[in-house]
Amino acid sequence: MKTTILSAACLVPFSAATDVLLPLYVYPLSGAWDAVYNAASAYPDVTFNVIVNPDSGPGAGQYPDSTTIPAINKLNSYPNVQTLGYVHTSYASQSVSKVESNVSVYAGWASYSESNIAVKGIFFDEAPNNDDPTSTDYMSNAASYARGLGLDCIIFNPGALTTATAYYDAADLIVNEEIAYSSYSKSSTVDVIPSQYRNQSAIILHDTPSGADISSLVSTIVGAGIAAFYATEDCCYNSITTSLLDSISSSLENA
Template sequence: MVRALEILFPLYIYPQDCAVSTTACAWKPLYDSLSAYPNIQFTVIVDPQDGPGPKNTLPDSNYVAAITAINAYANAKTIGYVASTHSARPVDEYQDDVDTYLYWGTQDANLAMHGIFIDEASNDPTTIPYYTTFSQYIRNLTWPGGTPTVIHNQGATLPQSFFDAMPQDIFVTFENAYSVYESATPWTIWTDPIYESLPGPRQAVIFYNFTGTVTDMVTITDTSAEIRAFKYAFVTTGPDYNSWSTEWSTFVAAVNGTNAWMAAHPDTYP
C-alpha cells in the first residue's frame, strides 16, 4: 500500500446554521474539501463542550446536522474530544465522556463517533499506566466500524515506551506555532533523531499561527510524509482551532499534491 498523509482536523468551530442547511453551515468548507478530494482521508475531532457535554445526552441540533453530514462521506472519520488534564483527570470523568460519545451512535447511527482524541496528554513516562488504562477502556468498547482510532495529544516528543505500551495508538509529537519552524536552523522535526527513532506512521504534527507561503506549506506536507512518514498533519493560520484557517484550501491542496507524488513513486514511498 502506498504511503499517504491524512488530515487530522481539530474542528472546534461551532456549527452555526448547520441545522438550516449544509450550504448555510459553518462547516461548509470541510464539506467542500471532502467532496473535492475524495482520496484524502480526514479524521475530524468533534468537541461540542470541551467534551461531549453531560453524560448520555445528545448534542444540539446544529451539531446533529453537522456530524450527520460529515459521516455521510466515505473519506471522513469522526472522533470525540476528551481532555485528560495531563493525567490528573479522574477515571470516572473521562469514562463518562467516552461513554457519551458512544451513546450518540446508539441513539442515531448518523452521529456515530469512531474513536477518541485524548487531549492535554502528558509525556512523562510515569503516566504511561494512566494512558494505557484510558486507551484500553476505549478499545474494550464496541465502536461503529470496528476498531476505534485512539490519538493522544502530548504535543511534544515522548519516549518510545509510550508507543510500546499502546501499540495501536497514534501520538501527536509536535503541536506548536509556525514561528518555531521559522526560527529553528534547521527545524528539529526534520533533524532531531528522536522523531526519526519513533515510528513515523504513528505520529501526527499540528502547526498553528502559520504565516508562510504556499511553498512553505508544501514543504511541511512533503517533509512530514515523504521524509518522516508521519500519519497525520494539520496546519492553520489561526492561534487556535475555533475559526477557519485563511489557508485551509491551500493546506488541503498541499496534502493532495504530496499524496499524488508519493502515489506516482510507490517504490520510494511504500
C-alpha cells in the same frame, strides 16, 4: 496520488501517505463547517480525521444539540472522513471516572437512531509525554476503556515528543508536535521524531501566516513518513481558513 483503505477499526493510510488531523472546535452555525465538507468532497483520496468537541468534551447531554447533530451527520456522510470525540485528561490528573464518563457519552452517540453521529474513536488531549508508569498506565487504561466500547481509533495529544513505548502500544496516533508555525523547522520538529515512530506521529501547527509555503511544508512532512498533519492560522482551532485547508488537502493529495 494517495489511496486509503477502510479497516475494521480506522481509516488507515495506504503505505506512507499522510492524513489530515483536524481539531474542529468551531460551533457549527450555518456555513461554519463548509470548508471541511468542501475539502472532503474535493479531495476524496485524502483521509480527514476530524475531532469534534461540543463543549470541551461531549457536553452534558446524552447527545449533541440540534445544531450539532446534522453537522456531524454530514461529516459522517463522506467516506474519507473519520470523526473522533474530544476528551481531555489534564495530563493524567483528570479523574478516571470523568474520562470514562466522557468516553461513554461519545460511545452512546452510535445509538442515536435519527442520524449517523457515531464517532470512530477518541482524541485524548492534554496527554502526558513522560514515561512515568503512573502516566503510561493512566493513558493505556483510558485507551483500553475506549476500545472496549467499540471506539477503536485512539489518538493521544501530548503536544510534545514522547518516546515511551507504552504510548505507541496503546494509541494509533500521537501528536508529537503541536507548536506555532514560527517555531517549526525540519531539524527541530520532524527530524527529532525517531523513524520507528513517524508512522504513528502527527504534527499540528498553529498561528500559521497566510503566506506560508504549505506545498513545501507538506512535501517535507510526507517525505519523512509522518502519519498526519494540520496547520491553522489561528491559535486555538476556533476558525477554519478555507484557502489554507484547501492548500493542505491539495498538497497531500498530490504528494
